[in-house]
Amino acid sequence: MSTVDRTEGETPVSSTERMQTRFGSRAALLGIAGGALLLLSGLLSWSFDDRVLGDLSIRFYPAGIQIYAMVVGVVGLVLGLLLLRRPAWLDPGRGLRALGYGSLAFVLAALISIAYQAGGLVNVNEGGWVGLVGAALLLAAGLLSPARHLDVHAWPRLASWQEISIIVVLLAVLLFTTAYTLNIDDAATFGCLLIVILTVAISLLGSGFGGYVGFIGQNNRRPLLLAAFLVAFLFPFTQDGSDANMSIATQILIFAATALGLNIVVGLAGLLDLGYIAFLGTGAYVGAMLSQSAFATIGWKPPFLVVMLLGMMVASIFGLIIGTPTLRVSGDYLAIVTLGFGEIFRLAMFNLDGNNGPELTNGPNGIPAIPDLNFFGFDFGATHTLAGIPLGRFSNYYFLLLVLIAFVILVFTRLNDSRIGRGWVAIREDERAAEAMGVNVFGLKLLAFAVGASLAGLAGTIKAHQDTSVTPDQYIFLESAFLLAAVVLGGMGTVAGVLVGATILKLLPEKARVVNDYRLLIFGLLLVIMMRFRPEGIVPSKRRQLEFHEDDEELVELAQTEHLEAK
Amino acid sequence: MEFAQQLVNGLTLGSLYALIAVGYTVVYGIIQLINFAHGEIFMIGAFGALSTWLVFFDGNTSVWVLPIMIIGAIAASVIVAVLMERVAYRPLRNAPRLAPLITAIGISVFLQELVRLGYNNPLLFISTWNPFNFPSAKQKVPFPQIDVVTGAAFNLGGVTIQRSTIFTIGALIVCAAGLFYFVSRTRTGRAMQAVSQDPDTARLMGINVDRIIVVAFVIGATLAAVAGVAQGLQVTNINFKMGFLAGLKAFTAAVLGGIGNVWGAVLGGLTLGLVESMAVQFIPGTFGGSPWKDVWAFAILILVLVFRPQGLLGAKVVDRA
Numbered sequence: 001m002s003t004v005d006r007t008e009g010e011t012p013v014s015s016t017e018r019m020q021t022r023f024g025s026r027a028a029l030l031g032i033a034g035g036a037l038l039l040l041s042g043l044l045s046w047s048f049d050d051r052v053l054g055d056l057s058i059r060f061y062p063a064g065i066q067i068y069a070m071v072v073g074v075v076g077l078v079l080g081l082l083l084l085r086r087p088a089w090l091d092p093g094r095g096l097r098a099l100g101y102g103s104l105a106f107v108l109a110a111l112i113s114i115a116y117q118a119g120g121l122v123n124v125n126e127g128g129w130v131g132l133v134g135a136a137l138l139l140a141a142g143l144l145s146p147a148r149h150l151d152v153h154a155w156p157r158l159a160s161w162q163e164i165s166i167i168v169v170l171l172a173v174l175l176f177t178t179a180y181t182l183n184i185d186d187a188a189t190f191g192c193l194l195i196v197i198l199t200v201a202i203s204l205l206g207s208g209f210g211g212y213v214g215f216i217g218q219n220n221r222r223p224l225l226l227a228a229f230l231v232a233f234l235f236p237f238t239q240d241g242s243d244a245n246m247s248i249a250t251q252i253l254i255f256a257a258t259a260l261g262l263n264i265v266v267g268l269a270g271l272l273d274l275g276y277i278a279f280l281g282t283g284a285y286v287g288a289m290l291s292q293s294a295f296a297t298i299g300w301k302p303p304f305l306v307v308m309l310l311g312m313m314v315a316s317i318f319g320l321i322i323g324t325p326t327l328r329v330s331g332d333y334l335a336i337v338t339l340g341f342g343e344i345f346r347l348a349m350f351n352l353d354g355n356n357g358p359e360l361t362n363g364p365n366g367i368p369a370i371p372d373l374n375f376f377g378f379d380f381g382a383t384h385t386l387a388g389i390p391l392g393r394f395s396n397y398y399f400l401l402l403v404l405i406a407f408v409i410l411v412f413t414r415l416n417d418s419r420i421g422r423g424w425v426a427i428r429e430d431e432r433a434a435e436a437m438g439v440n441v442f443g444l445k446l447l448a449f450a451v452g453a454s455l456a457g458l459a460g461t462i463k464a465h466q467d468t469s470v471t472p473d474q475y476i477f478l479e480s481a482f483l484l485a486a487v488v489l490g491g492m493g494t495v496a497g498v499l500v501g502a503t504i505l506k507l508l509p510e511k512a513r514v515v516n517d518y519r520l521l522i523f524g525l526l527l528v529i530m531m532r533f534r535p536e537g538i539v540p541s542k543r544r545q546l547e548f549h550e551d552d553e554e555l556v557e558l559a560q561t562e563h564l565e566a567k
Numbered sequence: 568m569e570f571a572q573q574l575v576n577g578l579t580l581g582s583l584y585a586l587i588a589v590g591y592t593v594v595y596g597i598i599q600l601i602n603f604a605h606g607e608i609f610m611i612g613a614f615g616a617l618s619t620w621l622v623f624f625d626g627n628t629s630v631w632v633l634p635i636m637i638i639g640a641i642a643a644s645v646i647v648a649v650l651m652e653r654v655a656y657r658p659l660r661n662a663p664r665l666a667p668l669i670t671a672i673g674i675s676v677f678l679q680e681l682v683r684l685g686y687n688n689p690l691l692f693i694s695t696w697n698p699f700n701f702p703s704a705k706q707k708v709p710f711p712q713i714d715v716v717t718g719a720a721f722n723l724g725g726v727t728i729q730r731s732t733i734f735t736i737g738a739l740i741v742c743a744a745g746l747f748y749f750v751s752r753t754r755t756g757r758a759m760q761a762v763s764q765d766p767d768t769a770r771l772m773g774i775n776v777d778r779i780i781v782v783a784f785v786i787g788a789t790l791a792a793v794a795g796v797a798q799g800l801q802v803t804n805i806n807f808k809m810g811f812l813a814g815l816k817a818f819t820a821a822v823l824g825g826i827g828n829v830w831g832a833v834l835g836g837l838t839l840g841l842v843e844s845m846a847v848q849f850i851p852g853t854f855g856g857s858p859w860k861d862v863w864a865f866a867i868l869i870l871v872l873v874f875r876p877q878g879l880l881g882a883k884v885v886d887r888a
Contacts, residue, residue: 272665274672325873332601335668336818337872340865343815347865351858477811481672488669518691521680527673528655531666 027145031080031096034137037130038073038103042066044127046110049118052188056114057125064189065110068196069131072103075200076138079207083145088154093145095207100139102199106192107131113188150208155215163216164223170213175231179238182245232402236395237386246394248510253401254280254463256502259486260408260495261455266484267493268421269448270428272335274480275322275342279453281475282318283311283460285349288367288470289360295367297360304373308461315457316450318345323449342480349472366471373400373465380465397466404462408455409495415451416493424448425493478520485527491537500538571726573844579732579801581840582739586794587817588824588832589746590787596763596827597783598660603671604651606814607678608644608788612795613710613805614682615643620711622699630715633796640792647678648788649781657777675811683807707806710799717800735797742790743833750829755782763827812861819868825878834879842867 046056046066056063062070076099079092086092111128115121158166177197184190204210217224239245262276289298290307302310322341329337353363361367372393373380380396415421423444426434435441464470482505490501509519530537587609594602619639624632655674659667686704687697702708721728750756761769762779770776798813799805820839824831846863871878 270665272668325869329872329876332664332668333822333872333876336601336822337869339815340819340868344862344865347859347862351862478676481676484669484672517684518680520676521684524673524675524677524680528670528677531662531670531673532655532658535662535666 027093027096027141028080028083030137030144031076031083031092031141033080034100034134034139034141035073035076035078035080037134037137038069038076039134040073041127041131041134042070042073044130045125046127046131047114047118048123048125049114052114052117052123056127059127065106065192066127068106068193069103069127069134071200072099072106072138072196073134075099075203076103076134076141079203080141082207083141088151089156089212090208091148091150092207093142093147095142095203095209096138096145097142097203098206099199099203100135100142102195102202103135103138104132106195106199107135109188109192109195113192117188150211155212158216160220164220164227166213166216167220167224168227171227171231175234175238178235182239182248229402229406232405233399236391236398237389239395243392243394246392246398248507250394250397250401250466251510252503252506253398253405254459254466255483255486255506256499257401257405257408257459258456259483259490259498259502260405260412261452261459262483263487263493263495263498264412264415264424264455265448265452266487267498268416268428269424269445271445271448272332272338272484273322273449273452274335274339274477274484275345276338276452276456276483277475277477277479278342278345279315279319279456280460280463280479281345281349281470281472282315282453283457284464284467284470284474285361285367285460286311286314286457287461287464288370291367291370291464293367293370295362295369297362297367304375304461304465308458311457311461312454313457315460316454319449319451319453320446322453323446339477339480342475342477346472346475349475361472364472366469367464368469370464370468370470372468373397373462394466397462400462401459401466404459408459411451411455412495420444420447482523485523488535489526489530489537491539494537494539497537497539568725569848571724573848574841575726575728575732577841577844578837579729579735579840580844581820581837582735583794583798583801583813583836584817584820584839585739585833585836586735586742586790586797587813588820588836589742589829590791591818591821592824592826592829592832593759593783593787595821596829597759597766597780598656600656600667601671601818602656602784602787603668603814604674604678605787605791606810606812606817607675608648608651608810609791609795609798609813609817610682610805610807610810611647611678612640612644612788612792613799613809614686614704614708614795614807615792616640616796616799617708617710617805618643618699618701621701624711628712628714630713632711633713633716636711636713637793637796640796641789644788644792644795645785648784652781652784657780675814679807679810686807704807707804709804710802712803713800717803729801731797731801734800738793738797739833742793743829746786746790746829749786755779759783816864819864819871822868822876822878823871825880828878828880831878831880838879839864839867 042062043060043066045059048057050057056066076096079096079099082090082092083096107128111121111124111132114124114128181190181193181197184193235249236246258276258280261279262273265271265273265276287307289296290300290302290310292301322338325334325337349361350364352358352360353365378396380393380400382396383390383392384396385391415424423434423439426437426439427441427444431441467474486501486505487498488501489497489504490499491497505523587605590605590608591602594600594605616636616639619636620627620632623635651674655670656667659670682704685691687701688695689698690696716730716734718730720730750759758769758774758779759782761772761774762776766776769779794813795805798809816839817836820836821832822835823839824833824835826832843860843864847860850859850863
């Protein structure tokens with residue numbers, strides 16, 4: 001922040017800035033050299049011991065993390081070459097900096113795990129050291145290249161089919177990466193891969209590609225959405241009938257659908273709800289009590305479509321009940337009221353066991369043995385084979401949930417773009433002003449609660465069947481906190497953000513078993529750090545981001561440009 | 568007789584709630600922040616007392632151990648609370664209101680997990696070094712029973728009064744009186760009043776607002792630590808999750824009394840405790856009894872927030888957005 005204490009006459013320049021002006025021209029060469037070294041290191045042996053991180057001892061035949069090093073190397077090379085060309089809408093220097101830090105972290109993590117698992121740094125072969133030097137060069141290149149102002153008007157204009165093919169290629173890369181990542185079982189390798197993915201993503205986004213991809217996404221909304229769903233639809237076919245990953249995927253989808261519902265309440269209308277998991281619970285209990293299970297407490301067993309509608313209805317009635325007090329309380333108080341409702345729901349489900357109240361929920365034991373769904377003869381519990389690829393039980397639920405998610409996203413985006421959605425945003429930003437402008441504040445708040453709750457209720461009815469049992473301890477406060485975290489981490493008010501947040505929060509604890517015991521610790525820390533440094537989330541909505549960074553001129557300009565482009 | 572017994576039980580429970588609630592209220596009064604992690608400060612107080620006992624007096628149950636345990640508890644709570652204020656809340660002082668609330672939830676989860684994982688293994692997963700043979704905090708941990716507080720109960724005309732009851736109520740009286748003296752008679756206390764009324768003007772008058780906020784956190788942590796010791800002596804075991812429900816109940820008490828008002832918090836705590844224990848005894852039918860008492864507490868919370876958000880003793884607040 002050297003601009004702040006700048007005095008008349010002389011302009012003090014920080015040592016980094018001086019270095020940047022002196023060596024800026026050579027940064028590109030450093031970046032290219034670093035990239036090349038990392039590329040080379042992939043061909044060399046990393047470890048003497050062939051049992052660490054897969055087999056890294058073979059030369060000229062890259063495997064495991066050697067490939068990751070080569071990927072980082074290629075990105076470094078490209079950014080270095082771009083640094084020579086300097087297009088106006090890109091800042092490869094910023095990307096190189098992120099890539100430098102990330103690749104350094106990656107190489108160090110790899111070296112540490114080699115040293116740790118094989119016993120000593122002696123076991124690190126020349127490839128590791130070459131990689132370390134390459135990463136250091138990338139970082140040096142990043143630090144030495146002068147920061148630039150991005151000109152967002154200079155985005156290259158391509159033909160529509162070219163833009164669409166960029167989107168398709170990106171999504172294909174995404175699908176491939178996801179499938180590849182999910183098939184890694186070794187925790188250390190998984191960690192390294194995660195560092196690499198994050199590094200590459202952050203450095204590409206940071207250097208200005210993110211804005212461009214967002215821009216072509218805006219231009220081709222429909223193909224983008226279709227392609228995204230196609231990718232999601234194809235995902236089970238990459239799993240070769242394995243149920244382990246599909247089970248995680250279905251959990252992520254349920255979680256994401258619920259978080260999208262919460263996003264309406266928190267992200268759009270700005271009403272903080274800390275008891276939201278109760279709506280998912282309502283749906284699940286409705287689904288369980290009306291299911292074919294022998295433990296279901298209500299004799300009526302309607303077809304599942306009816307159960308779904310009932311789950312939605314009951315949840316939205318609860319939403320209305322919880323929403324009513326919002327007329328009188330707001331802000332922190334609303335958070336506490338909803339938290340209280342959430343706890344009441346859990347305690348009630350816990351106690352309605354026939355001893356302490358009417359027999360409805362079997363108390364702490366819950367309702368087990370819920371049978372699989374059966375739609376018009378299509379059994380969700382059985383494995384179906386399509387084009388030679390077996391699709392297991394969880395794949396069936398995955399497709400059903402995909403339809404659900406599509407529906408939820410449709411509801412969300414339609415509402416967001418409508419008069420109602422604008423009313424919610426107005427309430428979020430200034431309730432009094434909104435009321436003065438004729439927005440029906442109370443009605444819209446109630447509607448937010450009802451719509452959000454009904455979406456969660458719908459997800460709950462499916463969850464009951466997918467989990468095959470429903471117990472009260474699935475619906476504790478911590479789960480509400482997780483949902484809120486997914487919304488906040490991803491970026492309030494955006495669909496993509498919430499999907500990213502939900503995926504991170506559900507996937508990490510499932511895959512990284514080492515951190516399993518520490519996941520809540522990390523979760524808590526993550527919330528604190530996120531609020532401190534990036535309160536708008538990973539994929540922020542531009543308008544929302546402005547609320548946190550009011551004095552950022554560049555951002556204002558960007559938001560306005562994107563707004564105009566979208567028209 | 569039943570009524571008198573439940574009155575005693577309710578007052579004991581209520582005193583505990585009140586001790587924690589005062590911390591909520593003092594912090595809220597100064598910076599308008601619901602410190603969600605306050606329940607965890609209470610839990611850390613209990614573990615601080617336990618640690619003090621395990622390190623210095625393992626096996627000793629004499630009277631004079633108790634004050635030192637309380638000092639240990641206060642030290643642990645105050646250190647954590649001040650760190651929390653410095654690291655997490657201070658940078659967010661001008662942020663939108665959602666940010667500190669989410670931070671508070673994060674801290675609450677973090678502190679619980681830190682105690683669960685790190686109590687008998689302070690180096691977490693680096694090594695299993697356990698210098699003082701602390702027990703694992705992943706299950707319930709027995710709390711040291713000091714003879715003077717856990718000895719034989721008194722019987723007053725058929726009503727049983729535990730010694731820990733006397734300790735808890737006594738602690739509330741001493742703390743409330745001390746707080747009253749501090750707030751109304753000392754310079755710092757009057758500065759606190761000034762800051763809670765108008766921080767900007769107070770700053771113009773030469774009051775160091777940052778320091779006053781730290782003082783508020785220290786006071787809250789001290790009372791929570793005393794409550795932690797009292798809870799440990801009463802229930803005879805503690806666990807890393809005890810802070811969440813206690814914090815929620817204490818917040819209910821603070822709101823019930825009128826948040827920001829110290830006497831309101833005391834009154835609210837006592838009322839909530841009485842209502843809970845009376846509900847256990849006197850609500851007929853299947854919805855009575857102890858399984859439902861938490862439900863009644865939350866129902867009260869919601870009703871108060873909806874119909875009298877200013878609480879029993881609070882002044883009418885114009886805007887609480």
